[in-house]
Amino acid sequence: MFNRVLRQLLYAAALILAVLVLNFLLIQLAPGDPAQVIAGEMGGANEEVMAAIRQQYGLDKPLLTQLGLYLGRALQGDLGMSYFYNRPVTELILSRLGPTLLLVAAALGFAMIVGTRLGLLAARNPRGLSSAAVTVLALVGYSAPVFWTGLMLVILFAAKIPLFPVAGMIDVVKQGGPLMRALDIAHHLVLPALTLGLVYLAQYSRLTRASMLEVLGADYIRTARAKGVSERRVLNHHAFRNALLPVVTVAGMQFGAIISGAVLVETVFSWPGLGTLAFQSILARDYPTVLGILFFSTLIVIIANLLTDFVSRLLDPRLAGGR
Amino acid sequence: MVEPVLDIRNLKVDFATRNGVAHVLDDISFTVEPGELLGIVGESGCGKSMTALSILGLIPSPPGKIVGGSINFQGRDLTKLSQAEMRKIRGGDIAMIFQEPMTSLNPVFTCGEQIAEAVRLHQGVSPKAARARAVEMLRAVGIPEPEMRADAYPHQLSGGMRQRVMIAMALSCEPKLLIADEPTTALDVTVQAQIFGLLDDLRRRTGTAIILITHDMGAIAEMADKVAVMYAGRVIERGPADAVLDDPGHPYTRGLLASIPRIDADPDADLPEIPGIVPALTDLGRGCAFEPRCKLAVDRCRLAQPPHFPMSSDHSAACIHLEGRVIPA
């Protein structure tokens, strides 16, 4: 048990190290002078700054020394300086991390809860209307580009039904205490979370349906029925938890894709998270920030994978070991 | 005479299939008395399991449907009960254990939880009392350290242990009737004997009637009071176990008995098998369903389903060769 956790953590650490090496290589492989790349093409790089960068990154030293310097600083949390925002990259990213995590968590929670419930509903009657609806929803949800769905919602809610704000995270004009602030953020969160969540809701509902249909054919479901368990409890208690397993596994594997979706959704709704920051810093050629975001989002994916593994073990005692 | 626990009369079950309607159960009749062990034997696909599922009201529907007959259990016709009423009987008065102990327990709940659930459903006791009952039942079926095993997940137990858990679950609500559908097929031979021994012992102690579905004629010989032999959805022979085993009336029963391996037989000799396969239930002809495989078949066998001919007061078989046989007094 302890050994397994340790092994997983070591593996995660190796992955993190590999991402840092990749970041370093990307700067080296990019066409042009690395100092120029680091300073950013629009960062107003005068000779003084360039010299400082060469000094700090040891660009006149051998490649391996440069890598060592880079890793050493990165492991201390120093991902360099954004010359566009004129702030340390780590500080800049940490200030934007919260909104992205909030958006992803809200979207994922919405997709998980509603998606699995829809799948359950559809599995009750595999040839019925609700089943067909879930199949169609899954196809539509998969096929519509997420940014386009977002824009369609903007058209709908900006003009036709002005129920929810279509841009930003906080209404600057509004005053009030922390509760008002939280409500305001939740209000702004509705459309972005809905947009991002719909894609995964569609997939999870389809997956849950298929998984439920498979589980309902299992011998232990017949056992449950034979001991007099009501059909409702058979579905919700005996079958559902078993059917959730593949859904959780897939959700964990998709985490990178969800972060990618968040980049697009944040851009559509001007949500002040990592995605908009990534977009802006790419336009500004602010590579230290861009690579810092790549690093942090990979970190999120790695942590999410560890969590998924943990949840799977909670759901399925067979994975928990201890035979 | 004792009132039977279960009295099935002329039960008919149809399945709608792509190739037409299959009569999976055709005119099934038998009774089980309290404390009695009825063995139902036959090859796979003959309707043994379907009979069990019909009693519990668990035939998959669609495509299955009870189209005739009655299942009287303690004076009530189960075919007429609502789903809610059937649920009270299932696991309460009638319990069932299945063929595959490896897959018949839910992998995500502990054994104790699964037994306790049955207890709570039928006896409405507190979770604590249900748990205590679960531990007590695990002890009763011979599981060592039952307090610990109650917290074990199914995958942590061996196949034999899991089947014991299934039996504990089935017996936890003191059923009047226990249906055991090939409870030992998936187990090692030594474990098989233990499970059969356990069932026999429990029946003697609690007076629960048992329907044992099996193709193990040895187990029948050892434990059964009565036997019903099924073929292609029909009971083709029934009677006291001794009578059926000593003097089988139907050629099919004789074939089944001949296929039991004997300890004194030449180990290299092939077991005699009944040639041919069980016919598809959608294209049964008018005549005896066993006729295509029967060594004794004559033209007359193809004309009509043979009725049951009595061989003694409580032993009968459906073969025309028995017609006119004199019943011993």
Add this chain to the structure above:
Amino acid sequence: MVAITTVSTPTPTPAPAARGPMAEAWGIFRRSPAAMLGLVILILVTLMTVAGPFLYPVDAFEIVWAPLTPPGQEANIPLGTDNLGRDTLAGLIAGGRATLAVGFAAAAITMVIGVVIGSYAGFYGGGVDNLLMRFTEFFQVLPPLLFAMVVVTLFQPTLVNVALAIGVVSWPQTARLTRSEFRRIRTLEYVSAMRAIGASNSHVIWRVILPNALPPLIVSATLTIGMAILFEAGLSFLGLSDPNVMSWGLMIGSGRQYLLDAWWVVTLPGLMIFLTVLGVSLVGDGLNDAFNPRMRER
């Protein structure tokens, strides 16, 4: 365009005497209304991008009329104009070409990388498998769009680079699928037989196992095309694709500021992406059912 035919129409005229598995699959595919609808959508979209320039010869970048002219207002500009006065229909036709080309190319790159890595991992097992799978897992933790964004900006946003970037971030799933298929097939008797008569490893991998692993890989390739199209659309929506080539995503990206005044500028190209990916998904589902008739009930 070639890819469409190879993916969806294996021998449309099956000889009744010797129906191969492909012909049988086509027989099932043909009877599925959803799959045929997908195929029809794909054929229509392809026709539009291929034949469109001849039937509607308007330059997508040329300013033809007043900006933001609504559809239907001018008879010769059926779908209106964008914020720069460029013809929307011409944009849809030209954009489809880029979107489909990048989508198919990226899917091809994805399949090649994924199949090669997955085959070697699955065939050799052991240390090779371990190494390749760790490599695959590394690529799986990179958020694909962010990584592609970085690659495209660092190395110039040409169509080729966009396709490469998408391929480089998308292959891990294909590799995993290929690996599991190879591990399954590797143990089958005919493979052992081939190895027993001394066939070389590469012969066994490419000539014996791969053909037998094709059905799930074809399905996966189809779905990969859909994913790559969405991916390309996302990149060009962000303005990170080639700015000199019209694409559906680019049309949405540059039109989104005028969203509330000119719905058609973002709605129509989005609809095209949606329809195309829907077509691909329907064909993919149809192929999946056709190759696994047992699973059709699900």
